[in-house]
Amino acid sequence: MLELSDMDSFALPWTALVVPVGPPLILTLGSIVLWIMGGFVRPAARWQAFGSPTGILSGIALLFWLIAAAMTVALRVQPTAPAYSIPWQPFFSPGADLLWVSNGWNWYVSCLILLLGGGGLLFSGISSPNSELTLEENWHGRAMTLALSLNAISSALFFVSSGNLLTVTLMWVVMDLFVIARSTVVPEGPGPSPTRQFQGLSMMGALLLLIGLLPAGQSGPAELLAGGRLPQETVILMLVAGVIRAGVYPLHLWLLPHRGERLYMPDRLIDQMPPALCGLWLLGWSSGLAGEELLARPEIVALALLGLLGSAIATFTTTTRQEHTTFVLITAVGIAGLTSILSEIRGPAAVLWPTTTFALGGGLWLIGERIWRAWHWQIPISVGVLALVGVPFTPGFLTQSVVAQLLVVGSCPDANTLCGRLGVLMWPLFAAYVVTQMIYVSSLLRSWDGEPEGSVWELSPNAWVIGRLLAYVVVLAIPLATAGLFPAMMTNLANLPDAIPRGAGNPPSAVAGWQVWLTLAGPLTLGIFLAIARTQVRDALSASDNRPGTLPTLRAWSSRIARLATLDWISRLTRWGTGRAGAVWDVGLEIVEGGGHMGWVVVFGIIGYLLLSA
Numbered sequence: 001m002l003e004l005s006d007m008d009s010f011a012l013p014w015t016a017l018v019v020p021v022g023p024p025l026i027l028t029l030g031s032i033v034l035w036i037m038g039g040f041v042r043p044a045a046r047w048q049a050f051g052s053p054t055g056i057l058s059g060i061a062l063l064f065w066l067i068a069a070a071m072t073v074a075l076r077v078q079p080t081a082p083a084y085s086i087p088w089q090p091f092f093s094p095g096a097d098l099l100w101v102s103n104g105w106n107w108y109v110s111c112l113i114l115l116l117g118g119g120g121l122l123f124s125g126i127s128s129p130n131s132e133l134t135l136e137e138n139w140h141g142r143a144m145t146l147a148l149s150l151n152a153i154s155s156a157l158f159f160v161s162s163g164n165l166l167t168v169t170l171m172w173v174v175m176d177l178f179v180i181a182r183s184t185v186v187p188e189g190p191g192p193s194p195t196r197q198f199q200g201l202s203m204m205g206a207l208l209l210l211i212g213l214l215p216a217g218q219s220g221p222a223e224l225l226a227g228g229r230l231p232q233e234t235v236i237l238m239l240v241a242g243v244i245r246a247g248v249y250p251l252h253l254w255l256l257p258h259r260g261e262r263l264y265m266p267d268r269l270i271d272q273m274p275p276a277l278c279g280l281w282l283l284g285w286s287s288g289l290a291g292e293e294l295l296a297r298p299e300i301v302a303l304a305l306l307g308l309l310g311s312a313i314a315t316f317t318t319t320t321r322q323e324h325t326t327f328v329l330i331t332a333v334g335i336a337g338l339t340s341i342l343s344e345i346r347g348p349a350a351v352l353w354p355t356t357t358f359a360l361g362g363g364l365w366l367i368g369e370r371i372w373r374a375w376h377w378q379i380p381i382s383v384g385v386l387a388l389v390g391v392p393f394t395p396g397f398l399t400q401s402v403v404a405q406l407l408v409v410g411s412c413p414d415a416n417t418l419c420g421r422l423g424v425l426m427w428p429l430f431a432a433y434v435v436t437q438m439i440y441v442s443s444l445l446r447s448w449d450g451e452p453e454g455s456v457w458e459l460s461p462n463a464w465v466i467g468r469l470l471a472y473v474v475v476l477a478i479p480l481a482t483a484g485l486f487p488a489m490m491t492n493l494a495n496l497p498d499a500i501p502r503g504a505g506n507p508p509s510a511v512a513g514w515q516v517w518l519t520l521a522g523p524l525t526l527g528i529f530l531a532i533a534r535t536q537v538r539d540a541l542s543a544s545d546n547r548p549g550t551l552p553t554l555r556a557w558s559s560r561i562a563r564l565a566t567l568d569w570i571s572r573l574t575r576w577g578t579g580r581a582g583a584v585w586d587v588g589l590e591i592v593e594g595g596g597h598m599g600w601v602v603v604f605g606i607i608g609y610l611l612l613s614a
Contacts, residue, residue, distance in 0.1 A: 018075070038139065057146055076107055083163065101226070103226060106163075110160055114153070115363070120268075121150075123465075152271065155171065156275065164224055165213065165222075165234070172209060179202070204244065209238065212233070212234040212241075238282065238289070242280070242281075247276050247330055249310050263325075265367070273362065276329070284340070288350075298422050302432075316442060317562040318562045336355055339354045342403060354399045364473065395483040398501055401504040404516040438530060441523055
């Protein structure tokens with residue numbers, strides 16, 4: 001273990017690059033190189049021999065990503081978990097160490113973030129240069145975009161390598177800064193850069209972590225996430241912060257772009273999915289610190305199911321592909337949150353499989369949807385849907401094995417466990433899950449519905465882009481298949497040997513109990529029937545001459561329900577309220593400090609009255 005404890009003799013040795021801060025530092029170095037090239041280097045005509053100028057920038061970004069990925073792999077072969085610390089001493093409180101550790105869970109999530117971020121970099125040059133801009137302007141815009149993309153990935157790696165509460169809090173702020181910065185540069189697609197509806201909600205997570213430091217006491221900031229002991233108030237705030245960062249419904253608003261704006265595939269692979277992985281990472285550590293008594297409560301399960309139902313309804317009723325894609329991913333994150341509550345074990349092992357499903361299955365579904373819209377090749381999107389649904393021999397099936405514990409009524413050896421506390425309430429809660437999952441399955445089957453929509457930029461990739469898409473599909477499919485077929489191999493990589501649920505059987509997916517098959521088959525069958533019924537009703541109304549206005553009316557109602565379920569009206573209401581409050585404040589200041597100085601007239605009048613009355 002490497003440790004830096006003397007700030008006076010601080011010097012970053014080359015050996016620091018083989019510890020957890022090494023890969024994010026390499027990505028940060030790459031962002032600096034790209035920033036210098038974008039600001040001080042002009043593209044030359046002789047560079048055409050190596051490809052387009054913007055393509056050269058993408059190649060440089062991918063080179064630094066490859067170095068960071070190789071260093072991340074090297075961290076796994078170290079005999080002990082590598083660590084790196086820097087003393088942090090504030091002015092008015094006891095100091096602590098900023099600590100980064102590459103243990104199993106931290107390393108595993110870092111690999112998932114690198115896989116998704118690498119895809120975002122790979123497709124960052126997928127659009128043609130903007131014909132309205134000069135070559136130098138396109139060069140500068142692409143360089144700034146790639147530089148901030150590398151910074152966003154590096155900040156996520158810094159975050160998930162954190163070893164204590166202090167480091168988590170500070171890295172949260174750093175990540176928010178780069179998320180905001182990325183929305184100010186030239187976008188990857190046409191149109192303005194997508195901005196978040198409620199970015200302040202993400203910043204509130206950092207505030208919650210800061211508040212959580214107070215009950216933790218003087219030793220709280222240095223308390224390790226792995227095996228540490230924190231007060232219940234701090235753990236609750238950490239859980240809420242993790243839910244916010246993951247974008248679990250209804251705390252997902254900070255991930256939504258403003259209505260009418262689009263998130264393109266590179267933006268989702270860098271701006272939406274890695275932050276959600278960071279939230280699941282924090283949720284894993286927080287659930288381990290929480291213990292059974294905090295999460296094993298009927299009201300917590302009911303609340304998680306209610307949020308999951310809301311996101312599933314939003315996915316089902318959305319009328320645009322943009323919102324449908326967003327809420328498919330948000331619902332997948334919500335399933336991970338439910339799993340962390342229902343799991344028999346606590347800690348990162350409770351969310352290993354839903355996190356894997358979200359990153360690999362969700363990423364493959366996202367890429368497959370693009371491929372399907374481009375030339376109607378179904379294999380990638382089909383595999384992604386099957387993984388998200390949780391069919392056998394996918395990591396999602398192991399998630400279903402955890403949810404199946406809602407059916408173990410009457411066989412609880414301990415009344416203090418979740419099944420013992422729920423009792424007969426397990427049956428209505430399981431029914432609620434079946435309904436929720438049925439809606440989600442039906443929504444996933446919408447991935448093949450309708451004609452492709454979007455710009456020519458999105459739907460007409462050339463042969464080089466097609467090659468990149470297919471290569472990335474293979475990169476995601478290999479670990480996804482490994483996790484489904486050989487889950488023990490993934491648990492060894494993540495150093496979580498107890499992560500395979502007991503109900504999954506041995507070997508997993510082959511001899512699972514009847515509860516698991518019922519948990520999977522019930523919602524899957526009902527979801528397929530719901531999707532078929534929805535399609536038949538739509539086709540019948542489209543062909544009906546008796547009531548030509550029925551279908552538009554149903555679509556209008558579906559749009560109203562979607563606007564209500566997506567909760568973006570909350571951000572609009574908040575902006576309206578703050579705008580009105582600001583206007584009232586301005587009017588008040590104008591009265592008090594304006595041309596008439598009415599405020600001072602009133603003050604002197606009151607003073608004069610008091611003096612005369614005395």
